[in-house]
Amino acid sequence: MDKMPVIDVHTHLGLRGYRQVRCLADIAGYHWLVLELHRAGADVDEKESARDPEGFMKKAIPYFDRIKHTSNHYCMIGMLRDLYGFKGRTITAANWRALDKKIRAKAKDTSWLRTVADMAGIKHMTVAYSDGMPDKSDRYIPYEYGEYMFAAITRKAVDQIVGKGNPRPTSISVLEKAIEKRVKLLKSKHGVRALHIWIRDTWAYVPYDKAKMDKLLRAALAGKKLRVADEDQLISCTADITAAAAGKLDMTLQLFHGMWRYTEDYHQSACSFWNQDYMRAIPMFAKKHPETMMDIFLGTRIPSHEASSIARSYRNISVSGGWWHGFTANTLHTFFRDRLEMLPDTAWNAYFSDGYTIEWAYAKLRLTKNRLSLALAELVEDGLMTVGDALAIARKLLYDNAKRIYKL
Known part of the structure; x- marks a missing residue:
C-alpha cells in the first residue's frame, strides 16, 4: 500500500501563512x-x-x-x-x-514540501484557492469555501457573491444568476474543482415554496432575524441553486457534518454531534441534483452506517475518510468496515488529511493506511476477499475514486 499513489481530497495547506x-x-x-x-x-x-x-x-x-x-x-x-x-x-x-x-x-x-508529498505518494492535494497554490504543477487542486453561496442568507455572504459595493439582489431569481456567475468565475479563473460546505449542523434540507423565498431573502438582507424554520427553507433554496450551478461545471460539493460548538471557545467546545434530520434529508437533496457529486465528510462515528446506506443508494453520493472527532484509530476502522461491507469499491475514499501543513498531511495518511490495512486484512482472514482483491480495492480507495469523483 505504501507504493500506491494517493489523493488528499481536503487540506487547509497554507491557511495559516505557511505550508510546512x-x-x-x-x-x-x-x-x-x-x-x-x-x-x-x-x-x-x-x-x-x-x-x-x-x-x-x-x-x-x-x-x-x-x-x-x-x-x-x-x-x-x-x-x-x-x-x-x-x-x-x-x-x-x-x-x-x-x-x-x-x-x-x-x-x-x-x-x-515536494519531498514530503513524494515520500507519502501524494499525487494531488486540494488547496483553497484563496490560500494560494504552492506552485503551478497539477499536484495542487483548487477548491473554494462555498458556504457563502450555499447559505446566502446574510449581507456579508451576498456581498461576497456579487462583490462588495454592488447592489444586492432583491429576488431569488437575481440571486440565482449571481451565484451561477460566481461559480463560473471560480471554475474559469481559478480552476476550482470543489466547494467546501460546512454550515450550522442544526440545519437540514427541507421542501420550500420558491415563490415565497423573495420575501424571506429581502427580510434576511434587511438584517431581520428569521425564524429557524424560515431560515432552513431559505438555505435549502440557495443550496439548490448552488448545487445546480456546481453540477453543471463538474464541481463536487464537500458536505461536512458531525461537530457542534457548545461554547464560544472554538476548538475546546467543538464536540461530536449528529443531526438526524440533516442526514435524513441528504437523499432528498441528492435526488434533486443527480448531476452533482456530493462527498460526505463525517466528524463523528454515530451516523457512519446511515451515511454508508445513503451512498449505497445514490450514485452521486460518496463518503470520504474521517473528520475531526471521526479521525481516531477505532473510528476510522469502524468507518472502513462499514464502507467495505456495504458499498461498491467505487463509492468512497479512504483518505483526506484536513491538514494545515504537509507534515500533518503525511502523519494522518500513516494512520489512515494503518486502519485501512487492518480492515482489509480482517476481511481477507475471514475469507471474504483475497489479498489480490484487497490490494486492488486499496488503490481505488486511495487514488482512483478521488480522481474520478473530483474530475482530476
Whole structure:
C-alpha cells in the first residue's frame, strides 16, 4: 500500500501563512493535539504555539506522556520518526531541543514540501484557492469555501457573491444568476474543482415554496432575524441553486457534518454531534441534483452506517475518510468496515488529511493506511476477499475514486 499513489481530497495547506512547519511547536500546536494536552493539564492554547514557540513547548512537555496512547500522538510520533529520524517514545525535556533544531533546518529547505508529498505518494492535494497554490504543477487542486453561496442568507455572504459595493439582489431569481456567475468565475479563473460546505449542523434540507423565498431573502438582507424554520427553507433554496450551478461545471460539493460548538471557545467546545434530520434529508437533496457529486465528510462515528446506506443508494453520493472527532484509530476502522461491507469499491475514499501543513498531511495518511490495512486484512482472514482483491480495492480507495469523483 505504501507504493500506491494517493489523493488528499481536503487540506487547509497554507491557511495559516505557511505550508510546512517552521519549528516543533508548529507540529505540537496542531489544534487537536493542543486540546488533548490542555485536557491533560497543560496551560497551553493553539495561538501560543505560534506566538511563543519556546514558552509553549516548555508548558506542554510535561504532559506528552499523558497522551502518548492517543491517535493524534501516534500520528505525530510516526511523522517525527519518518521525517526527522526521531527515536523517542514521546517528546521530553531531554530530547525536544535536538528535534526542534532538525525541524528548523528542514524549514529552510524550499524543496521540503515536494519531498514530503513524494515520500507519502501524494499525487494531488486540494488547496483553497484563496490560500494560494504552492506552485503551478497539477499536484495542487483548487477548491473554494462555498458556504457563502450555499447559505446566502446574510449581507456579508451576498456581498461576497456579487462583490462588495454592488447592489444586492432583491429576488431569488437575481440571486440565482449571481451565484451561477460566481461559480463560473471560480471554475474559469481559478480552476476550482470543489466547494467546501460546512454550515450550522442544526440545519437540514427541507421542501420550500420558491415563490415565497423573495420575501424571506429581502427580510434576511434587511438584517431581520428569521425564524429557524424560515431560515432552513431559505438555505435549502440557495443550496439548490448552488448545487445546480456546481453540477453543471463538474464541481463536487464537500458536505461536512458531525461537530457542534457548545461554547464560544472554538476548538475546546467543538464536540461530536449528529443531526438526524440533516442526514435524513441528504437523499432528498441528492435526488434533486443527480448531476452533482456530493462527498460526505463525517466528524463523528454515530451516523457512519446511515451515511454508508445513503451512498449505497445514490450514485452521486460518496463518503470520504474521517473528520475531526471521526479521525481516531477505532473510528476510522469502524468507518472502513462499514464502507467495505456495504458499498461498491467505487463509492468512497479512504483518505483526506484536513491538514494545515504537509507534515500533518503525511502523519494522518500513516494512520489512515494503518486502519485501512487492518480492515482489509480482517476481511481477507475471514475469507471474504483475497489479498489480490484487497490490494486492488486499496488503490481505488486511495487514488482512483478521488480522481474520478473530483474530475482530476
